[in-house]
Amino acid sequence: MTRMFALLALMPLGLIAGAPVWAAPAAPANAADSATELNVLHWWTSTSERAAADHVAARMAELGLRWVDGAVAGGGGGPAIKVLNERTLRGMAPKVAQLNGQATIEWAEMGLLLELDSVAKRRQWSRTMFPQVMAQLNVREHVVAAPLGIHRINNLYLNKAVFRRLKIELPTSWAGLASAAAALRAAGVTPVAFSDEPWQVATVFETLLLSEAGPALYRRMVEQRDPQAFNDPSVERAFQRLRDWRNLSGGAGERPWTSLVADFAAGHKAMLIMGDWARGELGTLGLEGGRDFACQAVPGSAGVHQFSIDTLAMLAGNYSAQAEQEKMAELLGSATLQLGYNRIKGSVPVRRDVPVDELDLCAQQSYQLFANPATARVPSLVHRMAFDEVGKNAFIETVHRFALDPKQTPAAAQRKLQGLLRALGPKSVKPTP
Numbered sequence: 001m002t003r004m005f006a007l008l009a010l011m012p013l014g015l016i017a018g019a020p021v022w023a024a025p026a027a028p029a030n031a032a033d034s035a036t037e038l039n040v041l042h043w044w045t046s047t048s049e050r051a052a053a054d055h056v057a058a059r060m061a062e063l064g065l066r067w068v069d070g071a072v073a074g075g076g077g078g079p080a081i082k083v084l085n086e087r088t089l090r091g092m093a094p095k096v097a098q099l100n101g102q103a104t105i106e107w108a109e110m111g112l113l114l115e116l117d118s119v120a121k122r123r124q125w126s127r128t129m130f131p132q133v134m135a136q137l138n139v140r141e142h143v144v145a146a147p148l149g150i151h152r153i154n155n156l157y158l159n160k161a162v163f164r165r166l167k168i169e170l171p172t173s174w175a176g177l178a179s180a181a182a183a184l185r186a187a188g189v190t191p192v193a194f195s196d197e198p199w200q201v202a203t204v205f206e207t208l209l210l211s212e213a214g215p216a217l218y219r220r221m222v223e224q225r226d227p228q229a230f231n232d233p234s235v236e237r238a239f240q241r242l243r244d245w246r247n248l249s250g251g252a253g254e255r256p257w258t259s260l261v262a263d264f265a266a267g268h269k270a271m272l273i274m275g276d277w278a279r280g281e282l283g284t285l286g287l288e289g290g291r292d293f294a295c296q297a298v299p300g301s302a303g304v305h306q307f308s309i310d311t312l313a314m315l316a317g318n319y320s321a322q323a324e325q326e327k328m329a330e331l332l333g334s335a336t337l338q339l340g341y342n343r344i345k346g347s348v349p350v351r352r353d354v355p356v357d358e359l360d361l362c363a364q365q366s367y368q369l370f371a372n373p374a375t376a377r378v379p380s381l382v383h384r385m386a387f388d389e390v391g392k393n394a395f396i397e398t399v400h401r402f403a404l405d406p407k408q409t410p411a412a413a414q415r416k417l418q419g420l421l422r423a424l425g426p427k428s429v430k431p432t433p
C-alpha cells in the first residue's frame with residue numbers, strides 16, 4: 001500500500017485528477033482514425049505470441065478498432081511492466097495493457113483502470129467464465145480486466161522423436177527421468193533445455209516446489225504467504241531438484257525461452273519444463289502436442305493445475321476511449337475469439353461453454369483439468385497470480401542467486417527464502433474504503 005501511495009505521489013496531478021494521460025498520436029490521418037485506435041502494451045513477441053496478438057488485432061479491425069502495437073520484448077513481462085510504470089508516470093499511459101493477477105489489483109487500487117462491469121453484465125461473464133477467472137478480474141467487486149487465456153505452468157514436455165529414436169521409454173517419475181537423462185547423455189543428446197534467465201529459473205522452481213510440497217502446502221506458502229510453511233523440508237528438496245535439473249542442461253546460460261523451445265523442437269534437447277506458451281511456439285514450428293511431443297505434469301504434480309491467467313486491463317485516462325475499450329473487452333471474452341486466440345497461444349479458453357475438441361490433446365487435458373471442480377488449482381507465483389510485482393521479483397532473485405551459485409546449499413537457499421518471506425510480511429488484507 002505504502003508503495004502505491006509513493007507511486008501516486010509521483011504522478012502528474014493531471015493523471016490523478018483524470019486529465020488526459022495518453023500523448024496524442026502524431027498527427028492522425030483523420031478524426032475517425034484516432035477515435036478507434038487503442039494502444040496495447042504487452043510482452044508477446046515470440047512467433048506464436050505475435051500471431052495470437054495479430055489474431056486479436058484482426059478481429060478488432062472487423063469491429064472498426066485499431067490495435068496499435070506496443071510490444072516490449074522480455075518473456076514473463078518484467079520489462080513490459082517497467083515500461084508501463086514509466087509511461088504512466090510520464091502521463092503517457094497506453095489505453096490497454098497486459099496486466100495479470102496481482103499486477104491488475106495494484107493498478108486497480110490506484111484507480112487507474114476502467115471498470116468493465118457493464119460489459120461483464122451484458123455478456124454474463126459470471127455465468128460463462130470459470131469462477132477462478134472471475135476471481136482474477138474482480139477488485140473490490142468491480143471487473144477491472146478482460147480475460148484472454150489460462151496457461152498451465154507445471155508441464156514437462158518430452159520430444160517423442162528423440163525418445164523413439166533412442167528407444168528410451170517416456171519417463172513419468174523423477175527416477176525415470178534420471179535414468180532417461182543418463183541414457184540420453186550416453187547417446188550424445190543434452191537431456192534438458194534450461195535457461196538461466198531469472199524468471200525462467202524461478203518458473204521451473206515453482207513447479208518443483210509444487211511437486212515436492214503438494215498443493216495444500218504450496219497454497220500455504222504462495223497464497224497465504226505463511227513463513228512457517230517455508231520451514232518444510234520440501235523447500236530444500238525443491239532447491240536440490242532445481243540444481244539437478246539445471247545440471248542436466250549443459251549450462252547454456254541466459255537464453256530466451258524461444259531458443260529453448262527451438263532446441264527442443266530440433267531434438268537437440270529432449271526435455272523441457274515450461275508454461276504452455278511453449279506449446280504455442282512448438283505449434284508454429286510444426287509440432288503438435290500429443291503427436292510429436294508428450295505433455296505431462298512435472299512428476300509429483302499430476303492432477304494439479306498450476307495456472308496463470310492472461311488478462312488485458314483498460315487504462316481509464318480521461319475516459320475518452322471508454323466505448324472502444326469496452327468493445328474490445330467484449331470481443332476478448334467472446335467464444336469465437338477465445339477459441340481462435342487460445343489455439344495459437346498455447347493457453348486454453350477462460351469460458352466454461354466452449355467446445356475444445358478441436359484443440360490439441362495437451363490443451364484438452366489442461367482445459368478438462370481446470371474445468372473439473374475436484375482439481376486442485378494453484379496459482380503461479382512467478383506469473384503474478386499470488387505475489388505483487390516487488391515481492392515476486394524478490395522471490396525470483398532469491399531463487400536465481402541460488403541457481404547461479406554452486407556454493408550455496410539448498411538448505412542455505414531455503415533459509416534465504418524464509419527470511420524473505422518474513423521480511424515481506426503476511427499477505428496484506430486491503431481495507432475496504
Ligand code: GAL
Nearest residue numbers: 074075076077277308310383
Ligand atoms: C507469461 C505470460 C504468457 C507468456 C509468457 C512468456 O507471463 O502469461 O502469456 O507470454 O509470459 O512470455
